[in-house]
Amino acid sequence: MRLKTRVSAYTLSAALIWSSGALSQQMKAEVLHWWTSAGESAAVKVFADQFTKAGGTWVDNAIAGGANARTAGINRMVGGNPPTMMQFNTGKQFDELVSNDLVRDVDKLAQAGKWRELMPKPIVDASVREGKFFAVPVNIHGQNWLFYNTKIFADAGLEPPKTFPELVASGEKLKARGIIPLALGGQPNWEHNLFRAVLVGHGGADMFRKLYGARDQQAVKSPKFKETVELFGKMRGLVDSGSPGRNWNDATALVITNKAAMHFNGDWAKGEFIAAGQTAGKEYGCALVGDGGGKLVIGGDVFVFPTTKDKNQLATQDKLIEVLLDPTSQIEFNKKKGSIPVRMDVDVSSMDVCAQKSHAVLKDPANQVEAMELLSTPNFSGAMQDAVTQYWNNANMSADAFIEKIVGAMRDAS
Amino acid sequence: MTTVSIRAPGISPPATTKARRRIRTRLPAAFALLPTALVVLVVYIGCMLWTVRLSFTSSTLLPKLDWVGLAQYSRLFANDRFLTSAENIVIFGALFISGCLILGFLLAVFIDQNVRGEGIFRTLFLYPYAMSFVVTGVAWQWFLNPGLGLQKLVRDMGFESFTFDWLVNQDMAIYTIVIAGLWHGSGLTMAILLAGLRGVDEDLWKAARVDGIPTWRVYTSIVLPLLRPMVVTATVLLATGVVKLYELVVAMTLGGPGIATEVPAKFVMDHLFERNNIALGTAAATIMLIAVVSVLAPWVYARYVRPQGRHA
Known part of the structure; x- marks a missing residue:
């Protein structure tokens, strides 16, 4: 009996600390991704720094190995304790998360930001389900x-x-x-x-x-x-x-x-x-x-945003999207990652010749596969x-x- | 504490006390075992049943509880990769277990000859077992790589035509896995059998010497039968290693060249976690379970069920 009281007292105080912490942290984003190699983590740090500059707190949750990270993230979403945003590869990996309503529809932001005009069509198609954006592409990788x-x-x-x-x-x-x-x-x-x-x-x-x-x-x-x-x-x-x-x-x-x-x-x-x-x-x-x-x-990488009813979390997610697609963070992130910006309207003259070649080739939609x-x-x-x-x-x-x-x-x- | 005694007609008081005492002594034991029992029931048996159930569904990324009958199984047995995996595990299992037993026994006999520096040899032979399969796999991959390891070494020494490319040869690659496995597992077998050898009665040796029986004959006809329990223990330990064979393959060949060294556990892992195909993965896992059970069942029957039957 005494043990029980003590335990519940602990839980209660822990819960109190937790909730007061959540109140004081206006924008706290837990980001699950698998960018663990030297170049990759330098790249993701660009996003983290930009988000911190915008007044947020970036909680980095990097899990080595794409398959491991995806399994961990999906398990958490299904279990009701999702991260604020999570990485996927551009493509079909998150299909079932969409059909099970586990990730958020971000089409309002997409329309406001004119993503459909700025991004190559294959990338748009891969992020849109039933006519709505469910993922935010952040880069384009050429594979061949x-x-x-x-x-x-x-x-x-x-x-x-x-x-x-x-x-x-x-x-x-x-x-x-x-x-x-x-x-x-x-x-x-x-x-x-x-x-x-x-x-x-x-x-x-x-x-x-x-x-x-x-x-x-x-x-x-x-x-x-x-x-x-x-x-x-x-x-x-x-x-x-x-x-x-x-x-x-x-x-x-x-x-x-x-x-x-x-x-x-x-x-x-x-x-x-x-x-x-x-x-x-x-x-x-x-x-x-x-x-x-x-x-x-x-192909490339996208971030998805698990569904949440928490207003605070929704605002945090909106802010994250803004940071991800900001021209400066796009250029800096992609320089480190080796990919090219997902927005075709940014100036790539500061990138290396291979990246410039990518960008030039992709200007013609016929070259996009x-x-x-x-x-x-x-x-x-x-x-x-x-x-x-x-x-x-x-x-x-x-x-x-x-x-x-x-x-x-x-x-x-x- | 108060004790309320219930007198039931027809039952004599001593019997009740006895029964109660028995309950009282057994209750704590039952309580102590409860968590284990729950874990066994929920985690082992429960997950096993869940896996079998999923193999009859069309689940892909997330589990889905529909019913497609044996469709996944017919897919599985039409799958080249699964069939190769099954064949490989049989080859590996047979060679690994028999090889470890033979090598382990020979090493144990060698050490049993009262060699000088026994401690050093024992440690040396047992050391590989302390390595994880991943480390073992990577080390052997480097050693057997034709451009880096043994082949290059011998060629650099002047034997230009020396070729040992099993690792990159489709037909032989599975045997390199066996070699690495043997290197890893023989030491443990040695340790177990050596313990057995040390338990053999000195008088037996003396008697055999008096009768003029050659040493090798004593080992094969007298000592080995005495070591039967040790051999069984070693075999069971090695067999579990066979069923869960995964890391060694991933570290050494990644299932290649082609699909030459694929194994069932890797098939299951790939389909569950990389290919979003839970149903096919669990079907393969179920087949593995059936295979293990059908190997174990006759043994369990012979060892535990039949002797009791005979006594009764």
């Missing part, structure tokens, strides 16, 4: 950049390739010179990323959308698709034997240290070059490979990844067998 070592290409007297058949041809020449033509992090998701780069470059944006979005079985049975798949298969010969299991940043390091000539990756790989003291356009270059100059596959995460469910993407990694790692597997697996994945994956 070719990073190349300028010195290796100059020494070999070669131009960086513009199309994939060219890439295979110059790759063979580089291989004869004892250089690893293509550095690849041989883990299923990077093999899949390479496949998507080839698909959008050689097969075209339309075929990319038909595969990942519409799951069009006719498209994957077309001769053009088979040609693309065979081209992808030929690229197996361009990687070194140490590729399987390698981390992506180790693959990037091969280009940095002049061991490998080319590397496909998202623009986040720039962080590795920067950390090694290299400058875009000098030691390394970036290019889009594909027919007609290449398209840019874009929505990333797999925007088109496909995690489940179908996963099934595709299983198929791609099997094809890539098994030189004896025919293009037809691979296509058969894709058709199977289209049929079975939810």
Whole structure:
């Protein structure tokens, strides 16, 4: 009995302290995200500092690993104790949170801020559900950049390739010179990323959308698709034997240290070059490979705002949105993150040449291709990844067998 | 404290007291066990049932309680990756358990020869077990990587044609996982069997010596049968390691090259937490449960159920 009284007294006092604390803290935002690497945490600090400047208190809740962070965040939302704002990747990851009314509709702010006009359409589409914005995009990542070592290409007297058949041809020449033509992090998701780069470059944006979005079985049975798949298969010969299991940043390091000539990756790989003291356009270059100059596959990050009835929290969330999309924080955040601003109206002349190239390419809507995460469910993407990694790692597997697996994945994956 | 005695007709007072005393001594014990019992019921059994139930639904990101029958199971058994996983766990399980037992036994016998510096050897052999599977996996990944580890070392020593690329070879990669597993688990098996060996009666050895039986024969025909309980203990411990095999694969190969080293636990984890496919993940987990139960059931029956039946 006495113990019980003491316990309840503690709870009561704790509750009192808690509520009085909440009253005095006008804008306290708990932010759940998975930006834990050096460059990423420097980037998120830009938002935190801007929010603090605006009079808020930023409570940083960084959880390493996207899957871990999402699981933790979703569990808290379902359990009724959500953070103030939470990161997701642009795409379908938060679909069910919207359909279960767990995240807030921010369309009023979107209309006031003219987001639909300022942001590329694929990004808008990925944040809008049933005609309303449910997420706030903060950046655009290009996923299919070719990073190349300028010195290796100059020494070999070669131009960086513009199309994939060219890439295979110059790759063979580089291989004869004892250089690893293509550095690849041989883990299923990077093999899949390479496949998507080839698909959008050689097969075209339309075929990319038909595969990942519409799951069009006719498209994957077309001769053009088979040609693309065979081209992808030929690229197996361009990687070194140490590729399987390698981390992506180790693959990037091969280009940095002049061991490998080319590397496909998202623009986040720039962080590795920067950390090694290299400058875009000098030691390394970036290019889009594909027919007609290449398209840019874009994804990125968004923040969602869990539903709440608390007026104070709603105001805090509004303030956060304002901070996220403020031109200054957009430029500073994206410089550190390696991505480009989600608003096409900001001046990017202070960013590096690769970022400027991204921005210029995206000016033309025809060059904007929505990333797999925007088109496909995690489940179908996963099934595709299983198929791609099997094809890539098994030189004896025919293009037809691979296509058969894709058709199977289209049929079975939810 | 007052005691109210109830006299029931037909029951003699001594019997009531006895029963009451029994309740009184058992009550605290029951109370002490209650939390454990609750945990077992709610956490273990409850979650198990919940998992099985979810495998019959179409849940994706969030659990949903509809009913789709065996649809997830037919998907599961049409899935290359799951089938490869199942095959891999059988290969790994058989080689890992038998390998650890054989190596562990040999190491134990070696130490049992009263070698000098026994303490050092014992510590040395047991050390790998102190490492987590993640550390083990990363270390072996580096060691077996053709461009970094063993192969490069031997080639640098002048043997240009030496090739040991199992780690990046689809057909052999699963055996590298076995090697790392053996390195990790043999020491523990040794420790358990060594304890058993030390318990063998000196007189048995003397008798065998008098009869002129060769040492190896004593080990295989007399000592090994005596060690049966130790072997069972080691096997059970190793078997749990097989079922939960996950970190080692993630650290060493991430299931690759291709899907060559996928294992069921990784299949479950990926589908639950990365692919928003709770239903397929729980279906795979259920199959794992069935597999474990069907291996354990005959053993439990033979060990606990049948002997009692015979006595009765």
